[in-house]
Structures are given as structure tokens and as C-alpha cells.
Amino acid sequence: MEIIRATNYDDLCEKAAALLISQVQQKPNAVLGLATGATPTGIYQKMVADHQERGTSYAGVRTFNLDEYVGLPPEHPSSFAYYMRKQLFDRIDLPLAQTHIPSGVATDLEQECRQYEEAILAAGGIDMQILGIGMNGHIGFNEPGTPFHSVTHVVTLTESTKQANRRYFDEGETMPSHAITMGLATIMRSKRIVLLVSGKHKAPILHRLLNEPVSEDLPASILKQHSHVTVIADADAWDQ
Numbered sequence: 758m759e760i761i762r763a764t765n766y767d768d769l770c771e772k773a774a775a776l777l778i779s780q781v782q783q784k785p786n787a788v789l790g791l792a793t794g795a796t797p798t799g800i801y802q803k804m805v806a807d808h809q810e811r812g813t814s815y816a817g818v819r820t821f822n823l824d825e826y827v828g829l830p831p832e833h834p835s836s837f838a839y840y841m842r843k844q845l846f847d848r849i850d851l852p853l854a855q856t857h858i859p860s861g862v863a864t865d866l867e868q869e870c871r872q873y874e875e876a877i878l879a880a881g882g883i884d885m886q887i888l889g890i891g892m893n894g895h896i897g898f899n900e901p902g903t904p905f906h907s908v909t910h911v912v913t914l915t916e917s918t919k920q921a922n923r924r925y926f927d928e929g930e931t932m933p934s935h936a937i938t939m940g941l942a943t944i945m946r947s948k949r950i951v952l953l954v955s956g957k958h959k960a961p962i963l964h965r966l967l968n969e970p971v972s973e974d975l976p977a978s979i980l981k982q983h984s985h986v987t988v989i990a991d992a993d994a995w996d997q
């Protein structure tokens with residue numbers, strides 16, 4: 758794993774956005790793997806600014822998001838589909854038809870997972886996958902104990918993950934209990950992976966990732982077996 762130390766969150770976003778933008782400039786029909794959560798929001802802002810100021814075009818790009826909550830339609834403000842439209846898709850020249858997010862309201866969720874996996878393969882695989890990391894080491898929604906060979910599947914969210922994402926839901930609203938997520942094997946098939954770690958609350962998990970052996974108890978540890986992973990961590994995440 759290549760480790761890049763960013764001075765602060767803005768610098769992390771600058772560095773990650775530069776990787777994505779240069780990927781798209783080199784390959785205008787690149788397949789990008791995208792993530793949600795708090796960490797990537799600044800990156801998407803920088804991509805939008807670059808699109809507006811320097812004209813980087815996403816007209817030929819295809820995207821696949823890591824995950825989506827089961828039961829939330831794309832118009833639900835807490836859905837990842839809604840997040841992606843607001844943060845990025847509606848603000849650049851990327852046709853929505855070229856964006857992919859698992860459907861959390863598919864009648865047959867198992868079939869949705871199979872089709873999602875097939876769609877990634879049919880697109881030629883993911884050129885660059887952006888990842889955040891959960892406090893328990895999850896990537897996507899692959900919680901500790903998820904088999905390394907897993908492909909896109911339905912997961913039961915842990916209490917800690919529900920707690921961490923509670924802030925994206927209205928008070929009193931019931932949190933989804935399940936999600937669809939790319940599996941660890943799906944993520945590992947990406948040609949290049951960029952893992953983002955930001956904030957003091959992520960310092961313990963960054964420490965574990967860098968120091969513990971590869972194990973299904975720490976899902977992100979599988980990334981050590983990938984030949985092209987870049988970890989970008991800001992100073993707060995290093996401060997342990």
C-alpha cells in the first residue's frame with residue numbers, strides 16, 4: 758500500500774480529486790467506483806469546481822457506487838442515490854444513465870446483487886475505486902467477519918454502523934436494518950483503489966490497519982493484498 762500523508766482534510770480532498778480527475782483525463786470512458794459518507798464530500802466538491810473551471814468532462818464516464826440501504830428509494834433524502842445526485846451527478850456532465858447504484862427497493866434483492874456484479878464485469882471492471890473506512894474497519898458495508906471471497910450481497914447492518922450513520926436520518930426515523938454492498942472480492946477486482954482516512958476518530962482504525970495482520974476480522978486489511986492501493990490519510994487520522 759502506498760501511504761500519502763495529507764496535511765488536513767482539504768489537502769486530502771485535493772489529492773484524491775486530482776487522482777480521479779487525472780484518471781478521467783487519461784481515459785475519458787473510465788469506470789469509477791464511488792463511495793458515500795462524510796469523507797468523500799469535499800472530493801466531489803473539488804471535482805465539481807474543476808469541471809466548472811477547467812471543463813473536465815464526465816460525458817463518457819461510468820460509475821458504480823459501493824452500496825445502498827435496503828428499503829430506501831432513490832428519492833429518499835437519506836439514500837445513497839440521493840446523496841450522489843446532490844453531491845456530484847447533478848453538478849457535472851455525467852449522464853445519469855451511466856451511473857449505477859444498487860437498488861434498495863428491488864423486489865428480488867438477490868437478483869439485484871447478481872445483476873450489479875454482472876454490470877460491473879460488463880463495463881470492463883472498475884478502473885479506480887474510492888473507499889472510506891468505518892470505525893470497525895468496514896469498507897462498503899462489509900462488516901468484520903465478511904468472507905474475503907464475497908461479491909455483491911445483502912448485509913445486516915451492525916448496531917455500531919447504524920449508530921455511525923444515524924446522523925443522516927431524521928430524528929425518530931427508523932434506520933434501515935439491511936443494505937446491499939459490493940463484496941470484498943468485488944472491491945479487490947478494481948484496478949486501482951484509493952482509501953481515504955480522515956479525522957481523529959479514524960486514528961485508531963488507521964493504526965489497526967497499518968499494524969494488524971490481514972484478517973476477515975478487519976475487512977480493510979484485505980487491501981494489503983492488492984497491488985495498487987493508495988491510502989490518503991490526513992494529519993488528524995495520523996495523530997495517535
Ligand SMILES: N[C@@H]1[C@@H](O)[C@H](O)[C@@H](COP(=O)(O)O)O[C@@H]1O
Pocket residue numbers: 792793794795796797823824888889890891896897898918922
Ligand atoms: N457504507 C459507508 C462506507 O462506505 C463509508 O466508508 C463509511 C465511513 O463513512 P464516513 O466517511 O462518513 O466516516 O460509512 C458508511 O458505512
